[in-house]
Amino acid sequence: MGSRASTLLREEEIEEIKKETGFSHSQITRLYSRFTSLDKGENGTLSREDFQRIPELAINPLGDRIINAFFPEGEDQVNFRGFMRTLAHFRPIEDNEKNKDPTASEPLNSRSNKLLFAFRLYDLDRDDKISRDELLQVLRMMVGVNISDEQLGSIADRTIQEADQNGDNSISFNEFIKKVCL
Amino acid sequence: MSVHALRKSASSSCSNILVVFVGIGLPIEASAPAYQSHGTEGSHLTNITNTKKAFPVLAVNYEHVRKPFEIALWILLALLMKLGFHLIPRLSAVVPESCLLIVVGLLVGGLIKVIGEEPPVLDSQLFFLCLLPPIILDAGYFLPIRPFTENVGTILVFAVIGTLWNAFFMGGLLYALCQIESVGLSGVDLLACLLFGSIVSAVDPVAVLAVFEEIHINELVHILVFGESLLNDAVTVVLYNLFEEFSKVGTVTVLDVFLGVVCFFVVSLGGVLVGAIYGFLAAFTSRFTSHTRVIEPLFVFLYSYMAYLSSEMFHLSGIMALIACGVVMRPYVEANISHKSYTTIKYFLKMWSSVSETLIFIFLGVSTVAGPHAWNWTFVITTVILCLVSRVLGVIGLTFIINKFRIVKLTKKDQFIVAYGGLRGAIAFSLGYLLSNSHQMRNLFLTAIITVIFFTVFVQGMTIRPLVELLAVKKKKESKPSINEEIHTEFLDHLLTGVEGVCGHYGHYHWKEKLNRFNKTYVKRWLIAGENFKEPELIAFYRKMELKQAIMMVESGQLPSVLPSTISMQNIQPRAIPRVSKKREEEIRRILRANLQNNKQKMRSRSYSRHTLFDADEEDNVSEVRLRKTKMEMERRMSHYLTVPANRESPRPGVRRVSFPTVHFEQPSPPSTPDAVSLEEEEEEEVPKRPSLKADIEGPRGNASDNHQGELDYQRLARCLSDPGPNKDKEDDDPFMSC
Numbered sequence: 001m002g003s004r005a006s007t008l009l010r011e012e013e014i015e016e017i018k019k020e021t022g023f024s025h026s027q028i029t030r031l032y033s034r035f036t037s038l039d040k041g042e043n044g045t046l047s048r049e050d051f052q053r054i055p056e057l058a059i060n061p062l063g064d065r066i067i068n069a070f071f072p073e074g075e076d077q078v079n080f081r082g083f084m085r086t087l088a089h090f091r092p093i094e095d096n097e098k099n100k101d102p103t104a105s106e107p108l109n110s111r112s113n114k115l116l117f118a119f120r121l122y123d124l125d126r127d128d129k130i131s132r133d134e135l136l137q138v139l140r141m142m143v144g145v146n147i148s149d150e151q152l153g154s155i156a157d158r159t160i161q162e163a164d165q166n167g168d169n170s171i172s173f174n175e176f177i178k179k180v181c182l
Numbered sequence: 183m184s185v186h187a188l189r190k191s192a193s194s195s196c197s198n199i200l201v202v203f204v205g206i207g208l209p210i211e212a213s214a215p216a217y218q219s220h221g222t223e224g225s226h227l228t229n230i231t232n233t234k235k236a237f238p239v240l241a242v243n244y245e246h247v248r249k250p251f252e253i254a255l256w257i258l259l260a261l262l263m264k265l266g267f268h269l270i271p272r273l274s275a276v277v278p279e280s281c282l283l284i285v286v287g288l289l290v291g292g293l294i295k296v297i298g299e300e301p302p303v304l305d306s307q308l309f310f311l312c313l314l315p316p317i318i319l320d321a322g323y324f325l326p327i328r329p330f331t332e333n334v335g336t337i338l339v340f341a342v343i344g345t346l347w348n349a350f351f352m353g354g355l356l357y358a359l360c361q362i363e364s365v366g367l368s369g370v371d372l373l374a375c376l377l378f379g380s381i382v383s384a385v386d387p388v389a390v391l392a393v394f395e396e397i398h399i400n401e402l403v404h405i406l407v408f409g410e411s412l413l414n415d416a417v418t419v420v421l422y423n424l425f426e427e428f429s430k431v432g433t434v435t436v437l438d439v440f441l442g443v444v445c446f447f448v449v450s451l452g453g454v455l456v457g458a459i460y461g462f463l464a465a466f467t468s469r470f471t472s473h474t475r476v477i478e479p480l481f482v483f484l485y486s487y488m489a490y491l492s493s494e495m496f497h498l499s500g501i502m503a504l505i506a507c508g509v510v511m512r513p514y515v516e517a518n519i520s521h522k523s524y525t526t527i528k529y530f531l532k533m534w535s536s537v538s539e540t541l542i543f544i545f546l547g548v549s550t551v552a553g554p555h556a557w558n559w560t561f562v563i564t565t566v567i568l569c570l571v572s573r574v575l576g577v578i579g580l581t582f583i584i585n586k587f588r589i590v591k592l593t594k595k596d597q598f599i600v601a602y603g604g605l606r607g608a609i610a611f612s613l614g615y616l617l618s619n620s621h622q623m624r625n626l627f628l629t630a631i632i633t634v635i636f637f638t639v640f641v642q643g644m645t646i647r648p649l650v651e652l653l654a655v656k657k658k659k660e661s662k663p664s665i666n667e668e669i670h671t672e673f674l675d676h677l678l679t680g681v682e683g684v685c686g687h688y689g690h691y692h693w694k695e696k697l698n699r700f701n702k703t704y705v706k707r708w709l710i711a712g713e714n715f716k717e718p719e720l721i722a723f724y725r726k727m728e729l730k731q732a733i734m735m736v737e738s739g740q741l742p743s744v745l746p747s748t749i750s751m752q753n754i755q756p757r758a759i760p761r762v763s764k765k766r767e768e769e770i771r772r773i774l775r776a777n778l779q780n781n782k783q784k785m786r787s788r789s790y791s792r793h794t795l796f797d798a799d800e801e802d803n804v805s806e807v808r809l810r811k812t813k814m815e816m817e818r819r820m821s822h823y824l825t826v827p828a829n830r831e832s833p834r835p836g837v838r839r840v841s842f843p844t845v846h847f848e849q850p851s852p853p854s855t856p857d858a859v860s861l862e863e864e865e866e867e868e869v870p871k872r873p874s875l876k877a878d879i880e881g882p883r884g885n886a887s888d889n890h891q892g893e894l895d896y897q898r899l900a901r902c903l904s905d906p907g908p909n910k911d912k913e914d915d916d917p918f919m920s921c
Contacts (some may be wrong), residue, residue, distance in 0.1 A: 034685060056683025163666050
């Protein structure tokens with residue numbers, strides 16, 4: 001497995017991924033072997049079914065959303081680059097990265113990109129706000145089936161009320177950041 | 183600490199509580215026959231040559247009450263001092279309470295000495311068995327779990343390795359010092375120095391709590407120092423006992439060292455195990471207490487105390503047992519007990535720990551005056567300096583290593599506060615006091631320990647607050663319990679667990695998720711009463727939050743409180759998932775929400791503060807203006823609904839118009855649960871048409887009786903707050919207001 005991984009992933013690719021995502025060499029190779037172990041069809045891309053085979057995701061309330069986050073708009077397959085690009089959001093923030101290349105765009109794992117990633121998991125229709133329905137959906141996923149709709153509805157209302165500052169009855173990205181308050 | 187050590191102590195100090203309670207019996211016995219014989223004396227007049235004394239109308243028998251009297255007096259004095267400090271405004275802002283209390287102790291001790299009496303010394307048995315447990319239980323029960331578990335690795339490294347480093351560094355250097363001829367301490371051998379090092383190296387939870395509480399540092403640093411002070415108990419126990427044994431024997435073999443290491447694991451893990459067992463027992467017991475709510479708090483206290491005593495019995499770490507017990511039982515107990523019991527537990531723990539802390543510091547002061555002292559400038563000054571130096575070096579060194587493994591690195595400021603906050607306190611003193619008199623250096627050690635304690639508490643304690651300000655260290659965020667935070671935290675947990683799953687990495691979140699699932703499927707159903715175990719945490723959190731808000735609103739008078747005193751509380755399901763009809767819930771929530779906008783108050787539920795208890799009755803925070811505004815709004819709404827034209831909507835058939843007398847809410851038909859009343863009515867209607875409550879406002883309107891309905895719901899909510907239980911007569915008349 002190990003040798004197979006290194007032959008299929010060329011050095012230049014590793015370098016490109018490193019530059020784009022900031023992972024180290026060893027991390028990239030390790031994640032590549034994970035990628036190939038998930039890739040049952042052995043065609044260099046992952047489909048949704050491959051993800052759903054992961055046991056932890058199957059029992060995770062947010063499993064479907066996480067899986068969707070890996071797939072760019074409308075596509076059904078994700079290659080290794082895309083896989084790494086999504087995972088790059090979860091790298092620890094390093095302050096010294098900013099100094100290296102001031103002209104480059106914000107690194108994927110910057111604080112606001114991380115928050116944006118989380119925000120997009122709520123905000124499915126990408127209208128840059130979390131509406132009451134979207135919140136309800138997430139709550140329903142997390143809480144299970146035993147709780148009544150009304151109760152969940154009031155929790156959602158309360159949540160929006162706490163966070164909403166401009167009165168549009170939904171949570172915008174800025175309001176989200178303020179409430180998450182990391 | 184180890185009772186093994188206690189037994190070895192030859193201390194025969196007078197204030198031994200355990201003897202006291204036995205001792206009380208004796209004087210009573212002694213005086214009884216006296217009265218009997220006096221009686222017989224009086225009746226056999228002819229045989230008695232003594233003159234018959236007049237029947238004593240008033241007699242003084244101080245010996246009879248001496249022990250409890252003195253104890254009560256001491257406690258009263260301590261509390262009055264505490265009271266006094268807070269009345270002097272400037273003083274409590276500048277000087278931490280612990281310093282003031284020690285000074286008071288010094289004064290009192292001096293006073294007693296001047297009188298000629300022997301000032302009582304802080305008896306180690308009293309300290310370890312009575313004064314320390316409440317503080318530790320308070321700390322453990324209210325330990326903020328999330329920051330603790332997130333940083334447990336760091337905390338353990340500081341606690342174990344840091345303490346070991348401190349002990350050996352100090353012991354070694356002091357031994358080197360003693361070798362120098364000019365100091366005049368050449369009789370001190372290495373083991374004695376190491377023993378001393380191990381006593382003085384441990385950061386003390388009491389002192390840390392006392393000082394850190396007042397500076398409101400950010401959560402991370404607080405939990406690091408505080409967690410370290412709690413967890414280093416195991417290390418201190420092992421080291422102390424080890425060196426005690428060795429210094430008797432005189433030689434150390436490799437086997438002994440190995441056994442020492444094994445002993446450490448046994449002591450710490452054993453302590454945690456004992457604590458966890460008692461915690462589960464307590465949780466299990468609380469499952470069945472729905473009919474005897476009044477004694478619920480006692481279970482919590484007694485099981486925890488038993489955990490402490492049991493582990494002390496086996497020479498395990500009592501502090502760790504206590505912490506483990508509190509941490510384990512808390513989630514289950516809180517799901518089972520009533521709101522009042524929860525409040526009781528909170529208040530009692532804070533009260534006892536406050537009293538204990540006060541007494542400890544005062545006794546420290548008194549003991550300083552009393553204790554035998556042997557002063558040696560070099561030794562003592564070196565000890566103090568070495569304490570600081572070793573702490574700083576230890577923290578810097580360890581942080582350097584730890585930061586490689588941490589995601590959120592510790593900054594230099596954090597390190598500074600962690601190092602500077604390593605205060606020594608009464609535990610060190612008690613351990614030193616326990617040293618048997620065979621140690622020729624005992625007095626010197628004691629003096630040095632007291633000096634170190636004084637230095638850390640006074641100098642470091644007083645200066646830490648200005649330093650925190652100066653360095654602009656992050657302070658604790660004032661945050662209300664926010665449903666947003668709960669939701670997002672849980673959301674992020676799931677997200678990160680999922681991503682860990684994708685990466686195939688078994689990290690922190692993976693195991694936490696596994697533990698949660700295990701907890702939910704197996705543990706909760708055994709330990710949580712009724713149907714509550716199915717309730718997701720988010721829902722429980724939300725319900726509690728609403729409850730607290732509702733209480734707060736009643737107590738600040740914003741909701742018209744039609745408080746029924748004849749409420750049939752015995753019919754209420756304690757803290758069950760409210761089977762209140764959804765529409766009622768909707769109403770109540772609407773009211774709460776409306777008031778949320780007006781009253782954004784600070785509810786610091788994550789307060790581990792000794793002095794300020796967050797509670798619903800912080801109504802003094804509600805400003806007058808807001809109160810009046812809300813009242814006006816409610817009245818406005820009421821009047822609006824009153825003027826709705828009568829022909830708006832004819833009441834639907836089947837709607838039961840139930841009218842109730844103005845003040846007392848009585849059930850129209852006493853059902854098994856009061857909830858059933860409204861449910862019956864509600865089931866028949868789709869559009870919320872509510873029966874009116876007040877006799878003077880009749881006739882349901884379409885959207886009318888918003889607030890009346892609110893009253894009904896409010897009462898229901900309020901009922902849920904208080905203790906149900908068949909022996910309602912034993913409880914307060916006004917249960918709702920006494921939360």
